[in-house]
Amino acid sequence: MRMVKYPRMSKRKICCFMMACMLVVSSVFLSACGKKEKTVSQTLFALDTFVTVTIRGQEAQEAFDQASKVLQELEETLSRTKEGSEIDSLNHSSEEAPVALSQGTYTVLQSALSWSEKTGGVFDPTIGPVMDVWGFGSDAKRVPDEEEIQTALEHVSYTKIHLLSDSRAYVEPDTIVDLGGVAKGYIADVLMSTILEYKVSRVILDLGGNVCAFDASKELVIGVISPSDLSLLAAKVNVSSKKKDEVVSVITSGAYERYIEVDGVHYGHIMDTKTGKPVETDLLSATVLTHDGKEGDILSTVLFALGSEKAVELAKKENIACILIGQDGTMWVNEDWKESVHAEAGWTIRYF
Amino acid sequence: MLKQDGQSDTSELRPEKKSNRRFRFLPGDAMIIGMIVVFCIVFWAGFFIYQKTTDKKVRYVRITQDGSVTMEIPMDKFTEPTEFYLPGKYGDVVIYISSEEVYIKESECTDKICVKTGALKKIGDGAVCLPCRVVVQIVGGKGDSGNVSGSSDFGEVDAVAK
Numbered sequence: 001m002r003m004v005k006y007p008r009m010s011k012r013k014i015c016c017f018m019m020a021c022m023l024v025v026s027s028v029f030l031s032a033c034g035k036k037e038k039t040v041s042q043t044l045f046a047l048d049t050f051v052t053v054t055i056r057g058q059e060a061q062e063a064f065d066q067a068s069k070v071l072q073e074l075e076e077t078l079s080r081t082k083e084g085s086e087i088d089s090l091n092h093s094s095e096e097a098p099v100a101l102s103q104g105t106y107t108v109l110q111s112a113l114s115w116s117e118k119t120g121g122v123f124d125p126t127i128g129p130v131m132d133v134w135g136f137g138s139d140a141k142r143v144p145d146e147e148e149i150q151t152a153l154e155h156v157s158y159t160k161i162h163l164l165s166d167s168r169a170y171v172e173p174d175t176i177v178d179l180g181g182v183a184k185g186y187i188a189d190v191l192m193s194t195i196l197e198y199k200v201s202r203v204i205l206d207l208g209g210n211v212c213a214f215d216a217s218k219e220l221v222i223g224v225i226s227p228s229d230l231s232l233l234a235a236k237v238n239v240s241s242k243k244k245d246e247v248v249s250v251i252t253s254g255a256y257e258r259y260i261e262v263d264g265v266h267y268g269h270i271m272d273t274k275t276g277k278p279v280e281t282d283l284l285s286a287t288v289l290t291h292d293g294k295e296g297d298i299l300s301t302v303l304f305a306l307g308s309e310k311a312v313e314l315a316k317k318e319n320i321a322c323i324l325i326g327q328d329g330t331m332w333v334n335e336d337w338k339e340s341v342h343a344e345a346g347w348t349i350r351y352f
Numbered sequence: 353m354l355k356q357d358g359q360s361d362t363s364e365l366r367p368e369k370k371s372n373r374r375f376r377f378l379p380g381d382a383m384i385i386g387m388i389v390v391f392c393i394v395f396w397a398g399f400f401i402y403q404k405t406t407d408k409k410v411r412y413v414r415i416t417q418d419g420s421v422t423m424e425i426p427m428d429k430f431t432e433p434t435e436f437y438l439p440g441k442y443g444d445v446v447i448y449i450s451s452e453e454v455y456i457k458e459s460e461c462t463d464k465i466c467v468k469t470g471a472l473k474k475i476g477d478g479a480v481c482l483p484c485r486v487v488v489q490i491v492g493g494k495g496d497s498g499n500v501s502g503s504s505d506f507g508e509v510d511a512v513a514k
Binding site: 204209215220229250253254259287 | 470480485514
């Protein structure tokens with residue numbers, strides 16, 4: 001070791017050492033600051049249910065604040081009970097005095113009417129009067145008599161809604177449009193696109209059990225509740241929604257949450273639009289997996305109301321990804337979702 | 353200094369003995385590298401230990417009625433199990449709280465979904481009585497934004513559709 005050379009080398013080493021230190025320190029700072037993603041998770045009471053919004057990301061709070069505003073606006077626009085809402089105005093419209101709707105409401109109505117036609121009225125956004133006589137949506141749930149049901153049914157038909165050009169529409173006298181069967185799915189879609197305009201990496205929206213999810217980094221596992229025991233799951237579904245245009249909605253319809261029980265008889269809230277009484281179905285629940293929340297909301301109701309045989313037929317024809325849970329313990333799942341849907345113990349899975 | 357034909361005349365700038373600039377691995381270098389490695393290991397170990405310890409949050413039981421928080425107390429205070437009677441729209445909602453678990457024991461609502469939800473044990477669990485507008489949650493601290501899935505003990509799922 002020559003003393004002459006050492007100082008020349010040590011300069012380089014000092015430089016290297018300093019660079020290494022800077023690298024370590026900057027990596028530490030980057031990891032500490034870069035991961036400063038905040039998680040906001042809040043539950044709001046809206047749409048007559050609890051809405052839980054969970055957002056992770058650098059702009060989680062800003063995204064949540066904006067989503068809350070949008071939720072409030074949409075609730076006021078789509079509610080039929082709030083005076084002055086678009087749907088309230090529509091229900092008071094006539095051929096002579098049609099109302100101008102926002103593009104969003106008009107699109108929801110278009111979608112609802114399209115599926116009403118396709119399903120021959122199994123889904124009908126004018127079912128409101130029937131729901132009213134049963135007391136669903138109010139505190140006075142009861143079993144109405146036949147006469148009341150028939151009177152209510154006279155006003156039920158999706159053909160009484162007329163969509164005009166320029167986002168205008170009107171309804172025939174005494175028709176009540178109620179978008180309860182589609183609003184949550186649509187609102188979830190709008191909330192999600194609002195939130196995704198911010199720097200966020202994970203969003204889970206739970207609108208009273210309707211799930212809409214996005215995660216940029218990993219595959220999500222969505223549980224489907226067991227309709228026969230609400231403390232258990234019937235299935236787990238692996239979904240990938242890593243891109244903003246791949247957001248997945250998982251929407252379930254069933255008669256196990258909203259119902260009336262009188263003298264031991266269980267009356268579910270999903271009505272047969274022909275009889276005005278709860279649908280008679282061999283299904284306990286129908287879950288739809290979709291990228292379009294509003295369609296998913298409609299289709300889960302339709303599939304549930306149709307019963308297993310017709311539901312499977314429609315799902316095949318329209319290529320609907322779904323999980324149908326039957327009263328006999330059978331679970332029907334699309335062949336395409338074989339790898340993603342995992343039934344819990346006690347259910348017999350059948351692919352179609 | 354470049355010549356027109358592209359060849360450089362740098363002979364004057366070159367060190368006389370090239371071999372003098374060759375790097376030699378000296379004991380001091382090993383020490384420096386060792387110090388950096390040790391520093392990194394110690395730092396990351398400390399970071400992970402910190403994360404682990406902060407994850408072990410105190411569980412708070414939060415009861416919300418009509419959107420307002422009516423109670424927010426650490427669960428470990430309930431060494432003696434207690435039943436709370438919350439006046440609801442349809443009568444009392446009875447909430448059982450112990451240091452281990454919380455659940456809605458009774459409710460006068462029609463569907464009893466809140467009662468069927470069962471015991472809440474970990475942060476993030478929640479039970480909802482929609483007719484009475486009562487939410488019972490386990491959260492990680494006062495003012496911590498909990499979420500209500502209306503479900504508990506579903507294992508490793510990100511959300512539950514129902």
